[in-house]
Amino acid sequence: MDQMSKSLKPWALVTGAGGFIGHHLVSYLRANGYRVRGVDIKLPEYCSTDADEFLLLDLRELRNCQTCTARMDLVYHLAADMGGIGYITASHAGIAYNNSLMNLYMLEASRRNDVGRFLFSSSACVYPHGLQISPDVTPLREEDAFPAQPEEGYGLEKLYAEKLCQYYMEDYGLYTRVVRFHNVYGPLGTYDGGREKAPAAMCRKVACAQSPGAIEVWGDGRQTRSFMYIDDCVEGIHRIMRSDYRNPLNLGTDELVSVDELAEIVIEVSGKKIALVHDLTKPQGVRGRNSDNTRLRSVLRWEPQITLRKGIIPTYSWIAAQTENATPGATVAAE
Numbered sequence: 001m002d003q004m005s006k007s008l009k010p011w012a013l014v015t016g017a018g019g020f021i022g023h024h025l026v027s028y029l030r031a032n033g034y035r036v037r038g039v040d041i042k043l044p045e046y047c048s049t050d051a052d053e054f055l056l057l058d059l060r061e062l063r064n065c066q067t068c069t070a071r072m073d074l075v076y077h078l079a080a081d082m083g084g085i086g087y088i089t090a091s092h093a094g095i096a097y098n099n100s101l102m103n104l105y106m107l108e109a110s111r112r113n114d115v116g117r118f119l120f121s122s123s124a125c126v127y128p129h130g131l132q133i134s135p136d137v138t139p140l141r142e143e144d145a146f147p148a149q150p151e152e153g154y155g156l157e158k159l160y161a162e163k164l165c166q167y168y169m170e171d172y173g174l175y176t177r178v179v180r181f182h183n184v185y186g187p188l189g190t191y192d193g194g195r196e197k198a199p200a201a202m203c204r205k206v207a208c209a210q211s212p213g214a215i216e217v218w219g220d221g222r223q224t225r226s227f228m229y230i231d232d233c234v235e236g237i238h239r240i241m242r243s244d245y246r247n248p249l250n251l252g253t254d255e256l257v258s259v260d261e262l263a264e265i266v267i268e269v270s271g272k273k274i275a276l277v278h279d280l281t282k283p284q285g286v287r288g289r290n291s292d293n294t295r296l297r298s299v300l301r302w303e304p305q306i307t308l309r310k311g312i313i314p315t316y317s318w319i320a321a322q323t324e325n326a327t328p329g330a331t332v333a334a335e
């Protein structure tokens with residue numbers, strides 16, 4: 001940064017700013033003193049952006065990545081082709097192609113434009129299948145990612161991009177940060193159309209159901225996960241970007257619940273009387289997954305604070321408002 005820009009607020013670029021986490025991150029950074037440029041192929045779906053600038057660009061083109069990274073101090077790279085387990089199971093080639101291009105070009109453009117720091121949004125899907133075969137899973141530590149056996153398509157492509165971040169740091173001195181999210185949920189997230197994840201799908205399903213009534217749950221409902229509320233997620237991203245830690249870091253809660261327990265919490269919040277009907281033919285992802293937060297706590301002296309029960313209240317109420325006129329019939333997934 002030159003003397004002039006040092007005296008001004010730093011510029012942060014958020015890719016995927018039209019999506020769920022990116023939209024919230026833009027608002028968080030603006031509220032915390034940054035000037036923010038958002039970029040996406042679409043505008044945010046449910047409300048207007050807080051970004052100072054918003055560029056509509058396809059990041060599978062290197063020249064577009066160069067355009068959006070120009071004069072940026074920080075890059076938060078969140079853009080990705082992604083969705084819940086139904087979507088990522090059915091779209092290996094498309095996800096791998098789209099995300100590999102975006103990740104390669106965003107790193108290369110950030111290097112060429114001398115970006116100060118680059119944060120990559122990875123996923124718990126990088127962890128090996130063999131460590132996630134029981135609902136009573138041992139929480140996953142960062143070093144467990146190798147020897148590798150990640151989720152096909154999406155997880156493999158994330159793991160490759162993590163290594164690219166490492167190579168760009170080692171060979172070119174680009175300061176990279178890698179965050180492995182564990183299931184993020186909250187208001188303003190996709191809740192229908194096939195890309196929604198378990199908490200949003202569950203909230204929509206319950207909101208649309210009659211009371212008394214029933215909803216469908218994918219799998220036997222005993223598969224386990226941990227879920228992080230969006231406010232914790234954006235605060236964690238910001239803290240990790242500012243930290244000196246350069247290796248991949250989990251960002252999630254370690255509050256392990258089964259998918260049935262998630263459904264019960266949503267039902268309790270709704271005040272409805274609803275039974276669960278399991279569909280064993282639908283994809284359910286790994287059997288159990290939880291975050292080991294030992295390293296996160298030691299690096300940041302902080303970890304996500306918001307319990308699932310607390311976070312579901314605003315999430316359910318937002319989705320219920322969106323679906324007021326919708327009819328029952330969609331399904332419930334789990335990443």
Ligand SMILES: NC(=O)c1ccc[n+]([C@@H]2O[C@H](COP(=O)([O-])OP(=O)(O)OC[C@H]3O[C@@H](n4cnc5c(N)ncnc54)[C@H](O)[C@@H]3O)[C@@H](O)[C@H]2O)c1
Nearest residue numbers: 016018019020021040041058059078079080123181183184
């Ligand atoms: N939400 C979660 O639970 C979760 C879990 C693990 C990892 N992640 C990662 O976090 C990041 C953000 O996730 P999210 O939940 O906000 O997803 P999202 O789908 O809501 O947002 C992703 C955004 O990327 C944009 N995008 C896709 N292709 C693009 C392209 N070619 N050019 C420009 N923009 C493009 C999409 O339009 C979308 O707005 C992603 O990298 C995702 O893989 C999310």
